[in-house]
Each structure stands twice: as C-alpha cells, then as structure tokens.
Amino acid sequence: DIVMTQSPLSLPVTPGEPASISCRSSQSLLHSNKFHYLDWYLQKPGQSPQLLIYLGSNRAPGVPDRFSGSGSGTDFTLKISRVEAEDVGVYYCMQALHTPITFGQGTRLEIK
Amino acid sequence: EVQVVESGGGLVKPGRSLRLSCTTSGFTFGDYTISWFRQAPGKGLEWVGFIRNTVYGGTAEFAASVKGRFTISRDDSNSIGYLQMNSLKTEDTAVYYCSRGSGSYQAYYFDYWGQGTRVTVSS
Numbered sequence: 001d002i003v004m005t006q007s008p009l010s011l012p013v014t015p016g017e018p019a020s021i022s023c024r025s026s027q028s029l030l031h032s033n034k035f036h037y038l039d040w041y042l043q044k045p046g047q048s049p050q051l052l053i054y055l056g057s058n059r060a061p062g063v064p065d066r067f068s069g070s071g072s073g074t075d076f077t078l079k080i081s082r083v084e085a086e087d088v089g090v091y092y093c094m095q096a097l098h099t100p101i102t103f104g105q106g107t108r109l110e111i112k
Numbered sequence: 113e114v115q116v117v118e119s120g121g122g123l124v125k126p127g128r129s130l131r132l133s134c135t136t137s138g139f140t141f142g143d144y145t146i147s148w149f150r151q152a153p154g155k156g157l158e159w160v161g162f163i164r165n166t167v168y169g170g171t172a173e174f175a176a177s178v179k180g181r182f183t184i185s186r187d188d189s190n191s192i193g194y195l196q197m198n199s200l201k202t203e204d205t206a207v208y209y210c211s212r213g214s215g216s217y218q219a220y221y222f223d224y225w226g227q228g229t230r231v232t233v234s235s
Contacts, residue, residue: 037220041157048209048228049149049157054221092157096220099173101147101159 002026002095006104014112019080021107023093028073029056030097037097040069040078043106044089052091053078085111114138114224118210121229124200132229134193134210139224141191142166145213147222148184148195150206150231160208163193168217178204200233207231 003026013019029036036056041049051060053069056076066081080087088111093104120132134146147162161174163184172184183196193210207228213219 031220035220037218039221041222043157048225050225051221051223054223060221060223090156094157096215096218099159099218100175101162103157103159106156 001100002029002098002102004093004095004102004104006091006093006107009105009107011107011109012112013080013083013109015085016082019083019087019109021078021091021093021109023071023076023078023104025074025076025095029076029095030073036072036076037095038069038071038076039094039096040067041092041094042087042089043092044086047089049092083109083111114212116210116212116224116226118208118226118229121208121231123232123234125235126200126202126233128200129196129198130200130231132195132197132208132210132231134195134226136191136193136210136212139212141186142188145215145219146184146186146193147211147213147219148193149209149211149222149225150204151209151228152203152206155206158206160195162213162219164217164219197231200231202233205231205233 005024038056040053043049057069090106148160163172181199185194209228210226211222212224
C-alpha cells in the first residue's frame with residue numbers, strides 16, 4: 001500500500017498570512033499519462049470532505065485561487081496564499097494511483 | 113445541480129448485515145465511478161471501495177479491511193449505488209460517505225460527496 005505522510009499535523013495561522021502543508025508518498029504518484037494522481041480535500045467542521053485540488057495542481061471548480069497545489073514524484077504541497085477564517089478544518093492529501101486509495105493523516109488548520 | 117444522498121445507516125449488532133444506499137441526481141450516473149469512504153469517530157478518512165462504470169466493466173475494488181464482507185453494486189437506471197455490509201464488526205463503526213469519482217479506469221478524484229450516514233456496530 002502507498003503510505004501518505006502529511007506535515008504538520010496541526011497548523012495555527014493568523015488570518016491574512018500564508019500557510020503550507022506537505023504531503024509525501026511512499027512511492028511515486030506519476031501515472032503513465034504524465035499526471036500525478038494526488039488530490040487535496042478539506043473537511044470543514046461538521047461537514048463532508050470537499051475536493052480542493054486534483055491531479056496535483058488543478059483547482060476544483062469554485063475553489064478560491066488562494067489555494068494552489070504543486071509537487072511531483074513523491075513530494076507535494078498545498079499552499080494557501082492568505083488564510084481566511086473560512087479555511088479552518090482538516091486538510092487531507094489522497095493518492096488515487098493504486099488501490100487501496102490512501103489518505104494522509106490530516107492537517108488541522110486553526111485560526112490564531 | 114449534482115446531489116448525492118446516503119441513507120440506510122443505523123445501529124446494528126456485530127455479525128449482522130446492513131445495506132447503505134447512495135441516491136444521486138443532476139448528472140449521468142452511468143458515466144461515473146461510485147466510491148464509498150468512511151470515517152471512524154475522531155479519525156481520518158478511509159477508502160472502503162468503489163465500483164467502476166459499465167464502460168470499464170462495472171468492476172469493484174475494496175480495501176483489505178472489508179474485502180469479502182462488503183459488496184458494492186449500482187443501479188444505473190435509477191442512479192443509485194449500494195454498499196452491502198455483511199458480518200459487521202465493531203471496528204466498522206463510522207460515518208459512511210458516498211462520492212462520485214471521475215477519471216477513466218482508475219478514478220482520480222472525487223468531486224461530489226454526500227452528507228454521510230452513520231453506522232454503529234454494537235451489541
């Protein structure tokens with residue numbers, strides 16, 4: 001199974017400041033079609049997960065452009081350029097290259 | 113508007129069965145993979161299994177923790193997916209989410225999720 005490791009697990013951020021979450025996979029997530037099968041999801045308090053970024057760097061429809069995804073191979077990053085209060089919740093990276101689909105442990109973003 | 117709604121959760125004794133439904137609307141159901149995820153109390157997200165669309169044979173794959181006990185099926189004519197859970201264990205206690213998967217043979221993102229249905233396995 002592909003193991004996904006996120007850091008940090010807790011992320012206190014002042015509104016307006018940037019934030020960054022790292023996700024590392026135990027093997028490359030590069031598909032033969034040249035895309036990385038790595039997604040980012042946000043689960044806001046009391047809600048279902050929502051897709052933020054797919055295939056490593058593509059923002060899902062309706063996701064603000066302050067969110068960006070980057071990376072390749074086994075190292076990926078989610079960046080929020082300016083954190084807003086509505087961004088609180090738990091962020092998960094997920095690999096979909098091979099089954100079983102696996103998630104990182106989650107990073108809890110809180111507002112300072 | 114795309115809608116995904118799970119139902120069928122509840123309290124069940126260990127060893128018993130339960131069937132969850134995933135009722136959808138707003139998109140061509142038969143074109144998509146339908147996946148189930150779960151979240152145990154206070155824990156992270158866990159993939160349970162998915163069923164591909166009929167273009168890719170309607171085949172299903174499962175997490176090792178549920179393989180042989182859970183099955184997934186789909187009713188494309190009514191846009192409903194099902195998760196049949198047999199031989200339930202206390203560790204299956206979780207909120208179960210249904211999600212629409214996009215991609216080809218291997219769905220590579222899940223863009224619409226239901227609100228979840230709670231399953232509690234306890235004697």
